[in-house]
Amino acid sequence: MEAIEFKHLWKEYGDNVVLEDINLTVKKGEFVTLVGASGCGKTTFLKMLLGIENVSRGKLLLDGKPLSDEPDANRGIVFQRYSVYPHLNVVENVMLGEELAASPFLGRTFGAKRRKIRQHATEILEKVGLGHTIDKYPTELSGGMQQRLAIAQALIKNPSILLLDEPFGALDPGIRSDMHNLILDIWKETKITIFMITHDLKEGFELGTRLLVFDKYRHDPDAPNRYGAKITYDIPVGKMDDPTIHEIHNSILIKEK
Amino acid sequence: MKRLINQYPSRIGKMLLGLIPFILLMGLYAYASHERLAVNPNDKLMPAFSTIVDAVQKMAFEPSKRTGEYLLLEDTTASLTRLGVAVFISGVISLVVGILIGIIPKARASIAPVITAISLIPPLAILPILFIVFGLGEGSKIMLIVLGITPFLIRDTQLRVMELPEELIIKAQTLGANSWQLIIRVVLPQILPKLIDALRLSLGSAWLFLIAAEAISSTEGLGYRIFLVRRYLSMDVILPYVVWITILAFAMDYLLRKLSISVFPWQNK
Numbered sequence: 467m468e469a470i471e472f473k474h475l476w477k478e479y480g481d482n483v484v485l486e487d488i489n490l491t492v493k494k495g496e497f498v499t500l501v502g503a504s505g506c507g508k509t510t511f512l513k514m515l516l517g518i519e520n521v522s523r524g525k526l527l528l529d530g531k532p533l534s535d536e537p538d539a540n541r542g543i544v545f546q547r548y549s550v551y552p553h554l555n556v557v558e559n560v561m562l563g564e565e566l567a568a569s570p571f572l573g574r575t576f577g578a579k580r581r582k583i584r585q586h587a588t589e590i591l592e593k594v595g596l597g598h599t600i601d602k603y604p605t606e607l608s609g610g611m612q613q614r615l616a617i618a619q620a621l622i623k624n625p626s627i628l629l630l631d632e633p634f635g636a637l638d639p640g641i642r643s644d645m646h647n648l649i650l651d652i653w654k655e656t657k658i659t660i661f662m663i664t665h666d667l668k669e670g671f672e673l674g675t676r677l678l679v680f681d682k683y684r685h686d687p688d689a690p691n692r693y694g695a696k697i698t699y700d701i702p703v704g705k706m707d708d709p710t711i712h713e714i715h716n717s718i719l720i721k722e723k
Numbered sequence: 724m725k726r727l728i729n730q731y732p733s734r735i736g737k738m739l740l741g742l743i744p745f746i747l748l749m750g751l752y753a754y755a756s757h758e759r760l761a762v763n764p765n766d767k768l769m770p771a772f773s774t775i776v777d778a779v780q781k782m783a784f785e786p787s788k789r790t791g792e793y794l795l796l797e798d799t800t801a802s803l804t805r806l807g808v809a810v811f812i813s814g815v816i817s818l819v820v821g822i823l824i825g826i827i828p829k830a831r832a833s834i835a836p837v838i839t840a841i842s843l844i845p846p847l848a849i850l851p852i853l854f855i856v857f858g859l860g861e862g863s864k865i866m867l868i869v870l871g872i873t874p875f876l877i878r879d880t881q882l883r884v885m886e887l888p889e890e891l892i893i894k895a896q897t898l899g900a901n902s903w904q905l906i907i908r909v910v911l912p913q914i915l916p917k918l919i920d921a922l923r924l925s926l927g928s929a930w931l932f933l934i935a936a937e938a939i940s941s942t943e944g945l946g947y948r949i950f951l952v953r954r955y956l957s958m959d960v961i962l963p964y965v966v967w968i969t970i971l972a973f974a975m976d977y978l979l980r981k982l983s984i985s986v987f988p989w990q991n992k
Contacts, residue, residue: 518893537896548888553912553989562908563898573904603989623898 469493470515470533470627470659475524476694477510483694484510488524490678490697494626497653497660499670499703501714502680507695508663511680512629515661516543528627539563542620546632549616550604556615557600560587563622587622594618594648610641614648621652630662634669646673667715670703677701679714770959778959782948794948795967802945803971805861806933809868810922813929816873818918821880822910826892827902835881842874847935854940864936871932872925876918883917884910916990919983923976930972 472490476483485507492498500508513519514526517537526533528540537543550559564583566573575583591597594614604612613633620628630649634642650673653660664670670677679699686692699714732740756769770778783795820838824831850867857863887910895905937946945968952960984991 516893516897537893539897539899541897543894543897545890545894548890549894551891551909551913553987555989562895566899566904566908570901570904573900573908605989619894620897625897 469529471525471527471530473525473527475514475526476522477507477514477519478522478694482691485680486694486696488697490700492659492661492676494659495657496676497674498662498676498678499674500661500663500678500680501665501667501670502695506680506682508680509631512631512661512663515627516541516629539567539623540625541627541629542623542625543629544613544616544620544631544633546635550612550619552604555601555603556596556607557584557587557591559604559615560590560618560622563619587618590618590621591615593652594621608641610637610645613637613645617649617652621656624656626659628658628660630660632663632665635665642669649673674703677703677714679717681717767956767958770962774959775963778957779963782960782963797943798945798948798964799967799971801941801943801947802933802937805864805937805944806868806929809865809933810872810926810929812865813869813873813876813925814918814922816869817876817880817921818911818914821877821918822884822906822914824877825881825884826906826910831881838874838877841870842878844870846871846932850936850939859940864933864941867936868929868932872928875925875928876921879921880914880918883914883921887913912987916983916987919979923979926972926975926979930968934968 470492472488475485475488477485488511500511502508510519514521515533517533517535520535534540543549551562554562561580561583564586565575565580568575568579568583588597588600591600594617596611596614596618599607599611604615607615616633633649634645637645646669649660649662652658660674662673664673677699678697680695681698682693682695683698684693698717752769753772756771759766759769760771779795783793786792787794820834824834824838846867849870850863853863853866853870857866891909892905895909900908933944934946934949937944938950941947945964949961949964
């Protein structure tokens with residue numbers, strides 16, 4: 467069983483403690499949503515999973531082995547912005563992942579090989595609802611369509627972990643719920659492990675199987691960076707009762723103010 | 724009546740408004756020239772338009788009595804060749820070095836300081852060295868332009884590379900790109916149009932260095948001709964040459980802009 471383990475994991479920048487003593491096991495196929503006030507370390511947490519921030523102390527393991535300390539094709543990412551390449555059209559954006567693997571020197575394919583990759587990319591695009599725009603450039607797409615494209619682009623590599631950094635934060639509410647359905651469909655179909663940061667607590671409850679709340683549990687007014695954030699709630703989403711929701715909501719709200 | 728800041732000229736209005744200053748300048752020149760010539764018909768400083776037209780006729784459309792060449796054509800070809808070769812060399816060097824030090828931290832640590840140092844040398848100050856090393860032929864003139872504009876181009880390219888959103892670089896790695904693939908599929912295509920913009924900006928300096936080099940050592944070229952006829956106070960040749968250089972510079976800028984738009988259509992979508 468594939469799993470991601472955090473063992474006594476700390477993240478510090480000098481005296482500034484961002485995360486302290488995180489202990490967590492996430493099984494393959496879980497859909498984990500991360501919420502918390504700004505600056506509570508949830509982005510740092512995601513960056514460590516991605517491999518662009520190193521671990522200060524403790525261990526971050528995938529299947530018992532340390533996670534690679536630079537990004538690789540095993541971990542897909544969708545950012546809030548700048549997730550797709552402006553110089554490639556929609557289908558080329560999705561083809562990129564396979565073209566890089568097929569052509570080590572040029573990173574570009576031709577002829578039958580290219581047609582095959584293009585076919586595969588088109589199928590994925592149809593799955594995310596972009597089958598009709600494959601020849602457009604990303605800047606011609608709406609924000610929601612760009613995020614669909616970013617998801618399709620990540621999926622072509624069949625990553626075992628998909629990281630989403632506030633992917634729907636900039637979208638309108640209506641489009642956002644479409645995107646929720648899309649990501650749930652993908653998750654059910656591919657059994658991929660998902661970590662998603664969100665600012666929207668409701669989104670955190672609706673999606674996923676497990677909600678993690680990041681929060682500083684101690685606060686020293688004279689040295690605000692002395693203590694880092696911990697995971698203050700770790701709840702299976704199905705078993706959530708209203709008082710708990712309210713409690714979490716308040717704990718985040720207070721920090722935001 | 725709308726506020727002035729909200730009033731926009733029509734297409735034709737915009738063209739006419741743009742022409743007015745040119746017409747005024749021409750008129751001013753014609754008047755001043757006329758007044759000076761009325762006082763002294765041998766005045767050479769502000770020749771009449773008819774004199775200028777005669778000079779252009781002689782330089783552009785009649786073969787030179789001495790060499791049998793059309794002088795303006797010969798000068799233009801020589802200058803544009805030097806400029807073109809130099810700008811091409813500079814573009815290639817700055818593309819390679821700029822991307823390298825923009826994306827590879829160790830290359831940046833090693834190469835960026837020396838580029839900064841070189842960029843602080845006034846190129847004209849080392850022109851004598853270039854003459855000694857490359858001789859008085861084409862090499863030294865091309866090298867002067869290359870040395871003059873390349874440091875700026877390299878540093879500009881480096882900054883443009885570093886300005887690319889980090890997300891795009893990380894994303895490429897999650898798609899399995901190695902450093903080389905990342906450079907040729909992600910960085911290079913996004914940097915090329917920006918390099919063309921930088922080349923457009925550096926054309927002004929390139930002309931400056933070209934004319935300086937031609938003035939000092941040459942046997943043909945636009946800069947050479949201007950400095951040659953200066954001895955005879957031939958304003959009737961110098962003025963049209965300056966206008967011609969301006970037109971050439973404008974045309975190069977325009978062509979580079981058009982090239983950028985047609986080769987990289989995604990920029991303006």
